[in-house]
Amino acid sequence: MAAITMRHVKKSFGPVDVIKGVDLDIKDKEFVVFVGPSGCGKSTLLRLVAGLEDISSGQMLFDGKQVNDIPPAERGIAMVFQSYALYPHMSVYDNMAFGLKLANVGQGGIDERVRKAAGILQIEHLLDRKPKQLSGGQRQRVAIGRAIVRDPKVFLFDEPLSNLDAALRVQMRIEIAKLHRQLAATMIYVTHDQVEAMTLASRIVVLNAGHVEQFGSPLELYHHPQNLFVAGFIGSPKMNFLEGEVASVSGNAVTIQLATGETVVAPIAAQSAQKGQAVTLGLRPEHLLEGGGADSQLTGQVMTVEHLGGETFIYLDRGQPEPMVLKTEGNSRAKVGDTMPVGVPAGACYLFDHEGQAFDRQAMAA
Amino acid sequence: MSTATVAVAAQLQEKPVKSRLTRQRIRYAWLFVTPMLVVLALVAGWPLFRTIWFSFTDANLSDLQVAEFVGFDNYVYLLSDPEWWNAVWNTVKFAAISVTLETILGLGIALALDAHFRGRGLLRAAVLIPWAIPTVVSAQMWGWMFHDVFGVINHMLMALHLISKPIAWTASPDTALVAVIIVDVWKTTPFMALLLLAGLQMLPGECYESAKVDGIHPFKVFWKITLPLLKPALMVAVIFRVLDAMRIFDLIYVMSGNNKDTMSMSVYSRQQLVDFQDVGYGSAAATLLFLIIAAFTVVYLTLSRVGRED
Ligand SMILES: Nc1ncnc2c1ncn2[C@@H]1O[C@H](COP(=O)(O)OP(=O)(O)OP(=O)(O)O)[C@@H](O)[C@H]1O
C-alpha cells in the first residue's frame, strides 16, 4: 500500500530553484512516468520521493503520512539507478542479498528471496558472476532484482533503460510492464523516451522547468494536451504549429485564417473563442492526408522526403520558418519540388490561444 | 651464416614488413624516450653501479683510486655486525609503526575531507602544510619542541601534570624512536590522506546512494563497500610509504644523529661511508638496503597481483 501525495513541493540548490511547486496525487499500485526535456528536474523530483534530497518547502506524503524528514531507508522504497549502481566487487547473489537485513529475514529467508527474484528475472545462472562479467541488459536485471528482493511498497526507476540498445530496450520495457502486473507495487519511472512513457504509464507527468505541465493518462495527453508544451512534447514526429487568427465563430466550430491566408475549420467549443483572436493551430503529422481531400485543405512544396519503409515523412515548405511535417504510408510517391495539397480533417485540429493554453476539443474522445 | 643472422632472417620472414608510418612512430618514440633514459642512466644507473662495485672493494674515502677487490668480505662482515642488525630492526619497527599509524589516520582524515561541508577546499590545502615543509626544517623544529630543557612539549606535559620531570625525548633509549615516529606521522599523514582522498573520490557515488536507500548501516558500508573498493588505492599508498620509510634518513639524522636507538639502515651506511671513511663497507650496506627494498617491492607486487586475479 503506497499512495504518494506531493503538496507544493519545492526544491532549490542554493539560489537555483529546480522544482518550483509540484502537486501530484499518485495512487496506490499506479505506474507513473515522469517525462520532460533534459534538465527539467525529473531526477530531482524522483530523488525527493526517495529522500535522497531534502525538500526545500512543501509536503511529501506516503499514504497520508508526512515523510519529509524520514530517511530513505524507512520509506519502504527501492530505487533502480541509471548506471545500475551495482557493487563491483560483489557477486550477483551478494549484490542482491546485501540490502537484506539478517535480523528481519534470516539466512534462509534471504536465500529464498534472492532465488525467487532471480527466477522472476531469469538470472539464476548468473548468480555467481561479478557485475563486470555481465552484459548491460543482465546488469539491468540484477539492479531490478536487488530492488525486488526488498519487497518495497514503491519502486523508483531513473532512466533504467537508457544505456541499452534499441532491441534490448523494447524487451526490458515489456518485462518491466510484466513486473508491474506481477508485483502490484507503486512504480515511478523517469525517462525521456516517449515510447517508454506512452507504453508503460498508467499516468504520465509532463515536467517542464520544474513544474508540472500536465498529469494524465497517455491518451489523455495525446488527445487533450492542455497547452502547447505538452502538445509539442507528446507525439513523434512533433505536432505542427501554424499561426493564425479566428476568422469566424459558428455553433460548434471556428474558422481559422492562417498567416498564409488559407482557412481551416476546427470543431472547438465556439463560446470560448472570439473573432479576431490570435491562435495557434496544432496538427499532428499522422492526421494529415497526403493529396488533400478532407474538411480543409492546405498546400506546400515538398522539401524533403524520408522513407522509413513502413511509413514516409514528408516535409513541406509553406513559406513559414518551420516546415510542415506529414506522416503517410510507406509507398508514397511524393517527390522533392512537387506542390502538394494536404487534407486536414476537422477532428484533427488542436487549437491554442496566444498564451499557449488549449481550447477544449469536442470531437476527439480520450 | 652465423646463428645470429639465421635468427634475424627467420624473424624477417615471420613478421610482415613494418609500414612506414609504424617505423616513423617507433622512431619518434625513441626520440622522446632517449633523453630520459640518458638522464636516468647518469643520475641513477651510474651511481648505483658504482655503489655496487665499491661494495666489493676496500675503497676508502681518503683515496678512492687505490681500492682493491675483496669479493664478499664486506658482506660477510656486515651480516655478522650486530649494529647493522640493530639498524635493520630499527628501520623495520619505524616503517611498520609509522606506516600503520599514517594509514589509519590518513584514512580517517580522507573520509572526513570527503564529506561535503563549507570550507572544504581550504581545509584540504591546510592539511597539506606539514607535508609541504622540508623535512630538515620540520625535523629541526620538532627537535626543539622535544628539547629536554627548553622544549614546549615537556613544558606542556609538566603543566598538565602528566609527567613529573622533563623527558629527554630524542636522547633517551625508551623515547627516541617514539619521537621520530611521532614526527614522521605528523609529516606524512597528510600525504596519505590526500592519496586516499583521491581514491575515495573515484568511488561510484550511486553505490552509496543505493546503500542509503537500502538502509545499510554506515559501518557495514565502510567495511563491505568502501574498503574493498578503496583497496587498490590503499595498496599503492602503503607501498609508496613503506618504500619511503625503509629509506628513512633525513628526519632521523637531523633529530638524533648517529644515536644507536634510532639508527636506520641509511644512517648506518652514511656513518660507515662518511664518518669512518670506509666506502667499500658503507657501499655494501647501501647495496643491501637496495636489495631489501627491491625484494620487498617484488613480493608486494606479486602478492597484490595474486589478490587481484580472483
Ligand atoms: N546537486 C545539484 N546542485 C545544483 N544543481 C543541481 C543539482 N542537481 C541537479 N541540479 C540542477 O537541477 C536541474 C534539474 O536536474 P535533474 O537532474 O533533475 O534533471 P533531469 O530532468 O533529470 O535531466 P536529465 O533528463 O538530463 O537527466 C538541472 O538544471 C541541474 O543542473
Ligand SMILES: [Mg+2]
Ligand atoms: Mg536525470
